[in-house]
Amino acid sequence: xxxxxxxxxxxxxxxxxxxxxxxxxxxxxxxxLFWYVQHLNEAPKLLLKSFTDNKRPEHQxxxxxxxxxxxxxxxxxxSAQLSDSALYYCASGGxxxxxxxxxxxxxxxxx
Amino acid sequence: GGIITQTxxxxxxxxxxxxxxxxQQNFNHDTMYWYRQDSGKGLRLIYYSITxxxxxxxxxSEGYDAxxxxxxxxxxxxxxxxxxxxAVFLCASSDWGGAQDTQYFGPGTRLLVL
Numbered sequence: 001x002x003x004x005x006x007x008x009x010x011x012x013x014x015x016x017x018x019x020x021x022x023x024x025x026x027x028x029x030x031x032x033l034f035w036y037v038q039h040l041n042e043a044p045k046l047l048l049k050s051f052t053d054n055k056r057p058e059h060q061x062x063x064x065x066x067x068x069x070x071x072x073x074x075x076x077x078x079s080a081q082l083s084d085s086a087l088y089y090c091a092s093g094g095x096x097x098x099x100x101x102x103x104x105x106x107x108x109x110x111x
Numbered sequence: 112g113g114i115i116t117q118t119x120x121x122x123x124x125x126x127x128x129x130x131x132x133x134x135q136q137n138f139n140h141d142t143m144y145w146y147r148q149d150s151g152k153g154l155r156l157i158y159y160s161i162t163x164x165x166x167x168x169x170x171x172s173e174g175y176d177a178x179x180x181x182x183x184x185x186x187x188x189x190x191x192x193x194x195x196x197x198a199v200f201l202c203a204s205s206d207w208g209g210a211q212d213t214q215y216f217g218p219g220t221r222l223l224v225l
Contacts, residue, residue, distance in 0.1 A: 009151075031210065034213075043219065046213045091154075093211060095210055097161055097205070097209075101153045103152060104153050
């Protein structure tokens with residue numbers, strides 16, 4: 001079946017340094033890829049998703065590039081902020097209304 | 112815009128008890144989902160429904176039942192609560208369940224079984 005693998009566990013960064021959270025996927029078709037973010041005591045919400053025309057999605061300073069050759073959709077930001085501390089999920093979507101989520105990466109940004 | 116409401120917010124049960132969690136959405140979305148969230152295990156799909164009265168099993172359906180009574184509501188039943196179980200159950204909805212549809216999540220129900 002489909003699977004999504006993310007950078008595991010906790011990533012700790014100093015404010016101002018670049019962020020990169022890895023995501024790779026396995027699928028028998030060409031899925032759509034998503035990044036969801038969940039701040040403490042809040043519901044997960046969409047951060048960004050891949051486009052059909054290969055444009056690079058961006059939101060709140062984050063961006064991700066879908067590389068079909070390497071089956072990857074890494075999340076990047078040039079400069080981490082304290083408010084970026086959250087749980088990040090990568091997910092892939094196919095033709096059957098289901099999303100396959102990775103296990104999540106907790107990002108902790110410190111001053 | 113819209114909102115997803117989950118009740119109750121916190122649920123404390125006894126071992127062996129049948130427990131029901133409820134979810135309502137006012138997006139007028141066709142598809143609704145129930146996920147279980149455990150630390151380090153991500154979001155695991157329990158059941159989903161692509162329309163009223165439809166039910167589809169997810170990867171974690173054993174030990175659970177679900178019911179889509181009407182388009183706006185989707186309930187989940189834990190058929191026999193397991194001792195010391197602790198988890199967050201998240202409800203979500205999407206427009207029609209297409210591959211690129213965004214899923215919108217509720218705030219969750221936190222379950223603790225004594």
